[in-house]
Amino acid sequence: MEKNSFYLGIDVGSVSTNLVITNEKDEVVEKLYLRTGGQPINALRKGMQILADKFNKNIKISGVGTTGSGRQLASVITGADVVKNEITTHAVAAQRLVTGVKTILEIGGQDSKIILLKKGVVYDFAMNTVCAAGTGSFLDRQAARLEISIEDFGTYALKSKSSVRIAGRCAVFAESDMIHKQQTGHSVEDIINGLCEALVRNYLNNLAKGKDIQEPIVFQGGVAANIGIVSAFKKALGKDIIIPKYYDVMGAYGAALIAKDKIEKQNNITKFYGFNAAKNDYKAKSMECGDCSNLCEIIEITSNDEVLARWGDRCGKWSDTKSNKESAG
Amino acid sequence: MKKKIGIPKCLLYYQYYPLWKVFFEELGAEVILSDNTTKKIMDDGVKLCVDEACLPIKLFYGHVLNIKDKVDYLFIPRLTSVSKNEYICPKFGGLPDMIKHTVKDLPKIIDTEINLRKSKKKAFTTALEIGQFFVSDKTKIKKAFKEAITSYGEYRKKVKQGVIPTDILDKKLSVVKKNDENMLNIAVIGHSYNLYDKYTNMNMIEKLKNNGINVITVDMVDGKIIDEKVKQLNKQMFWYFGRKAIGSAYHFMETGEIDGIIYLMAFGCGVDSFICDFIERKIRKNSEIPFIVLNIDEHTGEAGMDTRLEAFTDMIRWRYRDENNLSAHG
Known part of the structure; x- marks a missing residue:
């Protein structure tokens, strides 16, 4: 492999941690989709290790971008050049793959979003509010309850012969509805299909209310792998849905694109610590600061006893002293 | 004593x-x-x-x-x-x-x-x-x-005159932090106790200011302007806050100086749930101004708030950059 320019995009989400390496033509040369499993640092280290074993000597990373709810954490560990929110990265990624995209539907592990674009620019977006019903983790949970692997979920839905209405507003309501329907004798296929329709209904009512959903429509995020949901979306909207080829790692892909853009425009050298940085031992420690009645929950990230970062404080006392080794602990 | x-x-x-x-x-x-x-x-x-x-x-x-x-x-x-x-x-x-x-x-x-x-x-x-x-x-x-x-x-x-109420009440001035990008004017609609309680809204106003944004709140709009603007309504609004919010929203839409509007609402607020929807419909129908609703409750995870604020300002800046690019080329 040549020593060309490559870019690394990292998306640390609540359910999955995704890493993507892109080349100069914005093609994905490697993508990893790992379960975060509640341990973002471990997931990230594991991902970096896999990439290190495969590419370490062969490629040079020219820029790194991080995104997702764990974007700060990922940035500290890898030395990111850009740290971007998920809306922007998803929009950038979809636009790169589907020219003229007007609507982006995205359903991830703990959040869902809709992004509307006009003339290639985001002009409106919405994210789910206080509840995570209708996201990936909701489906995960219901699949586990029915003892079906989430990968087979969609296949079951497509086998449904008659539709069953399940409440989609709340995961708890949905669950009691499902139990009731099971007990009255509905088939698992019909119930799963009903669940897919409920999720789509909830998404459209919650996020897309009053919004003009125009084609081309792109559906991305981990849930786009679920053919049951895809078909329910097509049915509900009466429009065609495009699943982009990197649908499950679009956040990471977008982060890599934005990193490339920044590095090229500003002619910068990357801050990337190298793949081996992941070999270091990282520890996250949480503590409650008792200096005032805010009782902030401080997170401290250390590597070999060196404090890399602190956050979670409201007054800035802890986050400001992150480079000060003596004040650790 | x-x-x-x-x-x-x-x-x-x-x-x-x-x-x-x-x-x-x-x-x-x-x-x-x-x-x-x-x-x-x-x-x-x-x-x-x-x-x-x-x-x-x-x-x-x-x-x-x-x-x-x-x-x-x-x-x-x-x-x-x-x-x-x-x-x-x-x-x-x-x-x-x-x-x-x-x-x-x-x-x-x-x-x-x-x-x-x-x-x-x-x-x-x-x-x-x-x-x-x-x-x-x-x-x-x-x-x-x-x-x-x-x-x-x-x-x-x-x-x-545009001073954030808490700057007066706490007797310290917060300053808009300059950054490389153009200054933006963002209007914030919401109950005063949601807008200015830094703990509940996770320091929203400060976060905007640190991102090069001039924040204009409903409280900065003159009562006379509000009286004038709400005349557009078919009937009288009977909630004090509702009238203030709707009058300000019309004002923000019509001045031509506002780059985006944020509605900060408390989860479970009856007044907000009506007024917010009403305002959103008006804004979307009559203008192109970016609009977003932010919900607050007991959450302590700031990531949700940060992501939405960041994405919202990104969206506005991206839009301007694009418009500038277009005009530069044709």
Whole structure:
């Protein structure tokens, strides 16, 4: 492999941690989709290790971008050049793959979003509010309850012969509805299909209310792998849905694109610590600061006893002293 | 010894503190404020209050607990109406009763009704009633009320000039941090107790300012402008806050100087749920101004708030950059 320019995009989400390496033509040369499993640092280290074993000597990373709810954490560990929110990265990624995209539907592990674009620019977006019903983790949970692997979920839905209405507003309501329907004798296929329709209904009512959903429509995020949901979306909207080829790692892909853009425009050298940085031992420690009645929950990230970062404080006392080794602990 | 009167630092504190403070001090009382909202205040409030109430009402309980043992009186007026022919949220009217029946070992509560629905002049008779707790001399109360109105007028004047209310109340100025990008003007609509309580809204205004954004809030819009703008409505809006929010929203839409509008609402707020939807429809129908709704509740995870704020400002800047690119090429 040549020593060309490559870019690394990292998306640390609540359910999955995704890493993507892109080349100069914005093609994905490697993508990893790992379960975060509640341990973002471990997931990230594991991902970096896999990439290190495969590419370490062969490629040079020219820029790194991080995104997702764990974007700060990922940035500290890898030395990111850009740290971007998920809306922007998803929009950038979809636009790169589907020219003229007007609507982006995205359903991830703990959040869902809709992004509307006009003339290639985001002009409106919405994210789910206080509840995570209708996201990936909701489906995960219901699949586990029915003892079906989430990968087979969609296949079951497509086998449904008659539709069953399940409440989609709340995961708890949905669950009691499902139990009731099971007990009255509905088939698992019909119930799963009903669940897919409920999720789509909830998404459209919650996020897309009053919004003009125009084609081309792109559906991305981990849930786009679920053919049951895809078909329910097509049915509900009466429009065609495009699943982009990197649908499950679009956040990471977008982060890599934005990193490339920044590095090229500003002619910068990357801050990337190298793949081996992941070999270091990282520890996250949480503590409650008792200096005032805010009782902030401080997170401290250390590597070999060196404090890399602190956050979670409201007054800035802890986050400001992150480079000060003596004040650790 | 001076009588100590406690004012919880929440709800209408953000609107009327300069008035209340001067009034009570002129009457020879010492005004004691509860602390800024903290995790403990929130936890206490959530524990005591009925579950269905909105977060600001729950916080009120926490603030009462924070201050009740330090004072001789607690000022919890029964707020029915603060403007002609309009009402405020009914929970404000029930507040003194809710507190009395939940919180134990309370000091004396001043729960005089404030009801200006029929006439603004009622404010003076209400002041006379409240003043009786401290002095019996009516001339003294009258003078105190006059001073209080002056203080309130000065406060309103500064806010209308664009100063964030908490900058005046806390006596420290927050500054918009310059960054490489162009300055943006973002308008924020919401109840004052949501907009200016840094704990509950996770420091939203400061975060915007640190991102090179000039923040304009509903409180900065002149009452006369609001009166003028709400004439566009088919019928009179009977909520004080609703009228203020809708009038300001029309104003923000029509000035041509606002780059984006944020509606900050408390989860479970009845007034917000109506007004927010109403405003969103108007804005989307009549303008191209970016609009976003942000919800607050007991959350402590800041990632949700940060992501939305960041994405919203990114969206606006991206839009301008694109427009600039277009004009440069053709």
